[in-house]
Amino acid sequence: MSAPAIPDQQLRPMRADARRNHERILAAARELFAGEDPGVQIADVAARAGVGVGTVYRHFPDKEALMGELVRERFSIFNTQLRAALGDASQAPFAALSGALRANAEALADDAATRYAMMGGGERAYGYAAAELAEFLSLSRELVGRAHASGELRPDFSEQDVPMIMCGVCATMGKRDAGWEWDRHLDLLIDGMRALPGA
Amino acid sequence: MSAPAIPDQQLRPMRADARRNHERILAAARELFAGEDPGVQIADVAARAGVGVGTVYRHFPDKEALMGELVRERFSIFNTQLRAALGDASQAPFAALSGALRANAEALADDAATRYAMMGGGERAYGYAAAELAEFLSLSRELVGRAHASGELRPDFSEQDVPMIMCGVCATMGKRDAGWEWDRHLDLLIDGMRALPGA
């Protein structure tokens, strides 16, 4: 067996300097991916992190893996939000679902680096987040099921529509001079999710 | 003055062989961009078109310009569709707007190459389509205005929301194993666009 793809997840703890470098590389990637320049290079990330390029490749097998780690961490935070919505008994089921969508969208709107990774990392970047994606769908399924049971959600809405909505809204965030607002985009979608009053 | 960015639009007509090469390059790009491989190279496009790489660069100043031309042609077709919707007196205004959205989305769903150009061409690719984008917004404004006048459209909907919706739906098309359907995405948005019955 070769080294794990993401040393962060390996069984034995990393040496102190390696752990520090790992965090510095991720922090540098977040700073640079969030910037204006769409052509961020691994050498830039290494320089910003204060390490050699080889060290970046020791921690992340390729550029997509570095982006994939940002995606993975973001879905982990999404899942925390979905669990909070499931655990909050004070909200009606539809409000819990739509509120979780909005909270996740707001977090993503503030995180240009992860949007960069999500939009530009290719399919393989999502592969690194497979476990978190499966958990995301599972939690979505529970929230959607409750909202169906309460009759507030349109009958044909499925848990797959939760990531679909996040993907669509994410694509419209942070476009310069586009002239639109992502939160109104989400308003349209959430209103479209409601069960028809007469049905 | 240097040569125009897109020879297709220059004042004097191209020589017959140049025109044929121009079309062959675009056809090759469409075929390759629509394929599975996300890393299409200019050398691949040139080989498929049966020309040298220098010929590709003679017709398109860089890779983004080649993608931009696909975006430009697509918005030109979008505009034809919007004009048809405006000219069809048999439809109610909301149906004309939502029908045009759906027709354009269906066309885009069948055109993976242009989706590739739209998602991966960067902001500059849209610069090549500036005139068509302005026309798209102008036509959208008229369709949206009519639907507001008839009271069927939610009051805060603006013409900027038309490209926003197209962008969001486009981002969810053609994802392998994503488990969702773009046409249901559009259903949600169109239902969210309706004015509230009680308002």
Place this chain on the structure above:
DNA sequence: ACCTGAACACCGTTCAAGT
């Protein structure tokens, strides 16, 4: 006028040498 493709420049990735 336009075409060609070898040459150049740039950037992702590797790996031999170092600590």
Place this chain on the structure above:
DNA sequence: ACCTGAACACCGTTCAAGT
């Protein structure tokens, strides 16, 4: 164990030579 950065490979782009 981990780090470094020169070297390599690949691909976008240019340009001198050709038709």
